[in-house]
Amino acid sequence: MRLPARLLPLAALTAASALLTGCFTSAGTSDTSAGGSRIRLAMMQPPRSGLSPLSDDAFKLSRWSTAETLVKLDAEGDAKPALATRWQQDGRTWTFEIRDGVTFHDGTRLTPEAVVRSLTRAATASPKPRILDGVELTAKAENDKVTVTTAAEDPLVPQRLSSPQLSVLAAKAYRGKTVNPVGAGTGPFELTKVNGTSSAALDRYDDYWGGKAKSPGIDVRFVPDGTARAAALRSGEADIVEAVPVSQAAVLDQDLITEVPMPRTNTLYLNTEKGVFKDASLRAAAREAIDAKSIVEGVYEGRADVAEGLLGPALPWAAELRSPVKRAEAGDPSGKPITIGTFTDRAELPEVAAALQQQLQKAGFKVQLEIREYANIESDALAGAFDAFILSRATILDSGDPAAYLYSDFGSDGSFNISQLADRKVDAALDKATEAKAGDTRRKAVSEAEAAVLATDAAVPMLHERVVQGDAAGVTGAAHDPRERELVTADTYVR
Structure with missing residues (x-):
């Protein structure tokens, strides 16, 4: 404790x-x-x-x-100019106009060729930067512009180019096998x-x-x-102090700390393929048994937000677009044995597991916990070895877009589908969100995909974490x- x-x-x-x-x-x-x-x-x-x-x-x-990128993101996750002043799409190709009058810290000029050099180094790296995982991207300089072409049409190319992993650096940074950013940014x-x-x-x-x-x-x-x-x-x-621990925040002058909502949700994933939670009514029973507010107050000392959905206050549009979800009615969990897994790498998760154990046992489940280091438990979690798994999960990845997270965690072919969910309605909603154009259309589709997932009770979002910053x-x-x-x-x- x-x-x-x-x-x-x-x-x-x-x-x-x-x-x-x-x-x-x-x-x-x-x-x-x-x-x-x-x-x-x-x-x-x-x-x-x-x-x-x-x-x-x-x-x-x-x-x-x-270090800077061609594009940056606003609070809504929409792309805004940075080293690029404007862009347009033509199928698989995007054309970016490069800002004039920019110099690197070594005095050399920012040119389309410099942009292409940085993007090409990232696209051909082994391993690739996470933002380009599964993405084939080529860049070419054309007059005062840069064209970026992907193997498949991608509505999120500008958002991808906002990732700090695609920063544009001077030529001096790329001498040798490593990339050295000293004196090479903009x-x-x-x-x-x-x-x-x-x-x-x-x-x-x-x-x-x-x-x-x-x-x-x-x-x-x-x-x-x-x-x-x-x-x-x-x-x-x-x-300025980054990431003040929750345990320390209470003893600091409260005027000096700011709690920033993180795009990270603490979620209970329920195994829909086998075991107790293959039954939708028992998944509903687990959802109704969970008192997230007491976990926020007891484990996180009030420095987190009770979850209304998978997407939290770090995405300001999520609550505005969310609508009521129709779920299954709760069944009788009396005597049903379940094993909940989680890991020690995030200090709060074992405490969350202990609180959930008490709450679910009070509802009638017989609960056993299995807690290990993440490296020693991830493969079992992905293989569906547990009835339930507690995970603190980032809900927007490097592109600033939550569609990738939803597809990864809840798509039938998702690479991180701990719930083992295979639902045609969910897959259809995820495909729609993934293919939608950036902006309001995509946000609406993402909200509909979130609702489709919540309707299955494959995941019970409990709370959205905050990071505490000291100034x-x-x-x-x-x-x-x-x-x-x-x-x-x-x-x-x-x-």
């Missing part, structure tokens, strides 16, 4: 704070004009792939505003130094095409220990992004 934050010994918090002492000494310029001092940033995860944009490290480059901050997995430094790039940043630079420290990150905010050692009192303009693509922007500074 997790020790509540309010009961942590003062010595533990003091020791955690000591871990950060002195580690934000500026590694960059000392200029403090146009926005005060440099921004001291404590991040949760260190680089895993040397900050290569072809890996998940790309999201760090994006959150530091050093953003308002230039990455100047990386110290392995311990720290990084960025300086303001005064020739940024979007206007001079308000802060002179960023000093980054990678602090995997959550207590130490929280202590850095308490002690004033850090200006010191002097911080102005820090981004609070559910997609975790932005954090420090050109408008962020410390007073």
Whole structure:
């Protein structure tokens, strides 16, 4: 059982704070004009792939505003101009006009050829960046434009090109087998130094095409220990702290923390192919037995949102388009034995499993839990070895679109179909959503697909997680992004 934050010994918090002492000494310029001092940033995860944009490290480059993409996404998930100013589709081919007057941090110009070089390196990488998994993409420079062609017609090409994994870097980044982003981006901050997995430094790039940043630079420290990150905010050692643990949030000044809805849903997947939950009425009984509110209050200390559907408040349009769903009536679960699986890698999930065990046993089920590390349980979950499985699942993938998640998890041919669901109505709704054009039409189709899944009770969404971000009192303009693509922007500074 997790020790509540309010009961942590003062010595533990003091020791955690000591871990950060002195580690934000500026590694960059000392200029403090146009926005005060440099921004001291404590991040949760260190680089895993040397900050290569072809890996998940790309999201760090994006959150530091050093590497940019052709397109960015608005709050609704629609594509907006970035390094590309406009685009149009002709079947399988999209044509992008490249922004004029942009320079890389090494002083070289952004050209269509530079864009093609970056996209081609990503498209031919092994393994490919996750955003291009299953996608065949080629790029060509034509006059002042770039054409992007896919093997099959794809309405989401602009959204794909918004992924930080498809950032456009200068030629110097691609010397050798690895991709080195130091001094090679186009953003308002230039990455100047990386110290392995311990720290990084960025300086303001005064020739940024979007206007001079308000802060002179960023000093980054990678602090995997959550207590130490929280202590850095308490002690004033850090200006912005990423991912403050729920257990620590209560002991911080509440004016310094912001809870950001994440596109991540904690869901109970029910095995529809075999066992107890092959019976739709018993799936309904399980759904009715679950008290998600008590889990939010007890396990997440109120820092999560009770789920009304699979898609949560990080997608602002989801609630507006959701309509009532007709489900099966609940049967009698008395004496029915079930095994629920989950994993230890996310600290809250074993606690969620214990709470569900009590709730379902109260309804009449006989419940056994099986909890392992994720690497040791995933294959069994995908093979349908459990009656139910608890999963914290990202509901929008790198394109910012939830259709891919719904198809993966609930399509008959879905690669992550833990519920073993094979339903013709669901498949038809998923196909419609996958093929729909981006925008209102696609959002409506996605909402209809969500309703089709919920009607089967193959999955019981319980709660939508939040991430807690800490901003010191002097911080102005820090981004609070559910997609975790932005954090420090050109408008962020410390007073």
